[in-house]
Amino acid sequence: MVDVLTEVLNVLLLLFLVVCAIAVAQIRDMLSAVIVFASFGLIMAIVWQQLSSPDVAMVEAALGTGVTTLLLIAAISKTRRAE
Amino acid sequence: MEDQIVRITSRLVAPFIQVYGIYVILHGHLSPGGGFSGGAIFGASLVLVALSFNLEVGAKQISHATASVLESGGALGFVITGLVGVAVGANFLANRAAGFPLGETGEFFSAGAIFIITAFLGVKVASTIVTLFYNIIEGEDKSGDAH
Amino acid sequence: MEMLIKIVHNYYYMVAILLFVIGMHTMLTHSNLIKKVIAMNIMDTSVFLMFVAVGYTYGGAAPIITAPANEVLYVNPLPGSLMLTGIVVAVSITAYALSLVVKIYRYYGTVDYDEICLIRSQE
Amino acid sequence: MEDILFIIIAAIFAMRYLLRLQARGVFTILLVGLIGFFFSFTVAEMPPFGDPNNPVFNEIPARYMGEGIADTGAVNIVSSVIIDYRAFDTLGEATVLFVAIAAVIATLKSH
Numbered sequence: 001m002v003d004v005l006t007e008v009l010n011v012l013l014l015l016f017l018v019v020c021a022i023a024v025a026q027i028r029d030m031l032s033a034v035i036v037f038a039s040f041g042l043i044m045a046i047v048w049q050q051l052s053s054p055d056v057a058m059v060e061a062a063l064g065t066g067v068t069t070l071l072l073i074a075a076i077s078k079t080r081r082a083e
Numbered sequence: 084m085e086d087q088i089v090r091i092t093s094r095l096v097a098p099f100i101q102v103y104g105i106y107v108i109l110h111g112h113l114s115p116g117g118g119f120s121g122g123a124i125f126g127a128s129l130v131l132v133a134l135s136f137n138l139e140v141g142a143k144q145i146s147h148a149t150a151s152v153l154e155s156g157g158a159l160g161f162v163i164t165g166l167v168g169v170a171v172g173a174n175f176l177a178n179r180a181a182g183f184p185l186g187e188t189g190e191f192f193s194a195g196a197i198f199i200i201t202a203f204l205g206v207k208v209a210s211t212i213v214t215l216f217y218n219i220i221e222g223e224d225k226s227g228d229a230h
Numbered sequence: 231m232e233m234l235i236k237i238v239h240n241y242y243y244m245v246a247i248l249l250f251v252i253g254m255h256t257m258l259t260h261s262n263l264i265k266k267v268i269a270m271n272i273m274d275t276s277v278f279l280m281f282v283a284v285g286y287t288y289g290g291a292a293p294i295i296t297a298p299a300n301e302v303l304y305v306n307p308l309p310g311s312l313m314l315t316g317i318v319v320a321v322s323i324t325a326y327a328l329s330l331v332v333k334i335y336r337y338y339g340t341v342d343y344d345e346i347c348l349i350r351s352q353e
Numbered sequence: 354m355e356d357i358l359f360i361i362i363a364a365i366f367a368m369r370y371l372l373r374l375q376a377r378g379v380f381t382i383l384l385v386g387l388i389g390f391f392f393s394f395t396v397a398e399m400p401p402f403g404d405p406n407n408p409v410f411n412e413i414p415a416r417y418m419g420e421g422i423a424d425t426g427a428v429n430i431v432s433s434v435i436i437d438y439r440a441f442d443t444l445g446e447a448t449v450l451f452v453a454i455a456a457v458i459a460t461l462k463s464h
Contacts, residue, residue: 014245021249021272025256030264037268044275051242051282052292053310054115055431056317058107062123063321067212068271070130071321074220075264075328079335083262083342112427114294117435119318154454158447165444176440178425185426194426197436204436204447208318211450215325218457219332233397243396251389258381287410288403293430295422303405304430306414311434315446322453329457 010050016043028083034072041065086135093135100128108205112194118204125205126212138220147217150210157207164199242283249276261343263331267324274320278313285309 020040027033041064048057104125111117133141145153168177176196179185183195192198237244253272260266285306293307331341338346361383368379400407417430417438425433435443 011241014241018245018248018252021252024268024272025252025260030262033265033268037271040272041275044279047279048282051286052290052305053282053285053431054292055117055429056278056282056310056314058116058120059123059314059317062120062127064275064317066127067123067321068324070127070216071219071325071328072264072268074216075332077220078332079264079341083265112429112432114429115292117432119314154451158451161444161447165440176444178437188422188426189428194433197425197427197432200436200440201432204443207447207450211454214454215457218461219325219329236397236401237393240396240399240402242402243399244393247389247392247396250392251385254388255381255385258385259378283402284409286403287405293418295418295428295430304418306409307417307430307434308414309409311431311439314431314435315442318446319449322449326453326456326460329460333460
């Protein structure tokens with residue numbers, strides 16, 4: 001019933017999420033932190049595809065990752081880059 | 084930023100992204116997607132051109148006045164589509180009870196009010212993203228030196 | 231021991247809690263305002279992960295009807311549609327927070343919370 | 354009980370002297386860890402993940418999945434939920450976007 005390889009993939013994706021969240025906290029350069037946050041959002045979109053909700057995955061990939069990263073980069077270009 | 088590769092790539096790719104965005108908006112009742120994701124894709128393509136060239140070229144595609152009119156018009160169209168239900172005698176935002184033709188399930192023109200409201204939402208979200216981006220990246224004065 | 235088995239079986243919820251805790255710690259300990267905004271986004275996403283994981287069933291198909299509902303097992307469409315609203319609201323909140331950060335930078339010349347406190351104490 | 358107390362005290366000393374944290378950092382980690390600890394009790398009380406007999410699968414999703422096409426004509430049930438069954442929610446969401454733009458313009462374009 002439960003496919004073992006799919007479970008392994010899910011666990012790896014979730015592990016990647018946690019690693020990205022810790023990396024965002026540790027990176028001192030704000031632009032790098034924003035890029036790592038974008039990869040966090042894309043992995044989250046894949047997780048939602050794994051949870052069988054493709055609508056949420058598309059909205060997350062377009063709005064939660066694309067537009068949020070765009071606004072963050074715009075704000076960083078108006079302020080300073082180092083933390 | 085004066086990068087030839089980024090400019091040529093974004094100029095080539097932007098129309099395809101816009102067609103994909105319109106596809107996602109109009110197929111919201113048949114496949115994953117809808118007004119929010121399709122509008123975000125469409126708006127992001129407009130911002131992509133503005134980022135790879137400069138803000139003046141981006142503002143030539145959709146001016147600020149047009150964006151604000153489209154944004155208010157999207158919300159207004161949503162409300163008017165809802166008020167059709169009240170005018171007919173059903174509830175606010177009614178679909179089948181308000182007499183919208185549901186069509187044949189699985190066809191392109193089907194699902195009555197859902198199709199109309201999704202199109203209005205897509206227009207609204209796309210112009211919202213463009214307006215938010217320009218307002219954050221522009222300076223205090225409108226002709227600022229922001230790049 | 232029984233509790234541990236249940237926690238391992240519900241690993242999606244545990245990851246959601248872990249992300250919430252990491253985001254909260256980042257928000258508490260870092261003084262850069264933009265990093266606080268990013269951490270708030272991580273906390274948002276963890277709450278969405280919790281909700282969407284509640285509606286999942288093993289072997290469930292995506293809620294796009296291709297066969298009658300008693301033949302195929304579908305996942306619950308309700309948490310997904312509620313969280314779709316939440317993502318858009320999170321983006322709106324992020325935009326407003328970033329506009330406030332840009333305004334603060336224009337006024338104080340920094341986005342660091344400790345430096346802003348220092349400037350305010352010297353005024 | 355004494356074991357847990359011993360582990361907490363040992364963790365405080367380890368964080369204080371091995372990781373060279375300030376006292377404020379130690380207390381932040383303790384607070385956040387306490388929150389996560391109580392949240393994990395909630396996880397242990399929750400129904401098993403991925404079971405079709407969970408309490409969330411009540412009559413409301415059954416109605417949406419069963420009668421959705423006849424009611425709205427849309428194949429995508431998420432779309433029919435957000436734009437037909439709960440359209441007022443989406444109208445409020447559009448209002449949130451509108452208010453966000455108004456707030457951003459009022460914040461950044463004022464003097």
